[in-house]
Amino acid sequence: MANVVFASSAFRHxxxxxxxxxxxxxxxxxxxxxxxxxxxxxxxxxxLEGDYLHIVYRxxxxxxxxxxxxxxMTEKQKRRYRRFQR
Numbered sequence: 080m081a082n083v084v085f086a087s088s089a090f091r092h093x094x095x096x097x098x099x100x101x102x103x104x105x106x107x108x109x110x111x112x113x114x115x116x117x118x119x120x121x122x123x124x125x126x127l128e129g130d131y132l133h134i135v136y137r138x139x140x141x142x143x144x145x146x147x148x149x150x151x152m153t154e155k156q157k158r159r160y161r162r163f164q165r
Contacts, residue, residue, distance in 0.1 A: 083136075084146070086146065089146045089149050101126040102125065106125075132152065
């Protein structure tokens with residue numbers, strides 16, 4: 080796995096680095112940025128507490144990942160994630 084760098088904005092909603100790794104260890108959906116940003120991806124998944132998380136990160140030129148957003152999924156994102164799980 081690439082080295083991961085967390086921006087301070089990633090922790091704004093009360094989630095920690097462990098939540099990011101918990102999503103990666105579980106079942107998740109990875110999609111390109113819904114806003115059309117280059118090298119930006121979104122993860123939809125659940126942490127160990129069962130929270131539905133929306134994580135946004137950018138792939139950096141040096142191979143690192145920069146996580147800059149972690150928050151609860153919206154209802155629309157939850158529906159998409161649940162459809163993907165079937």
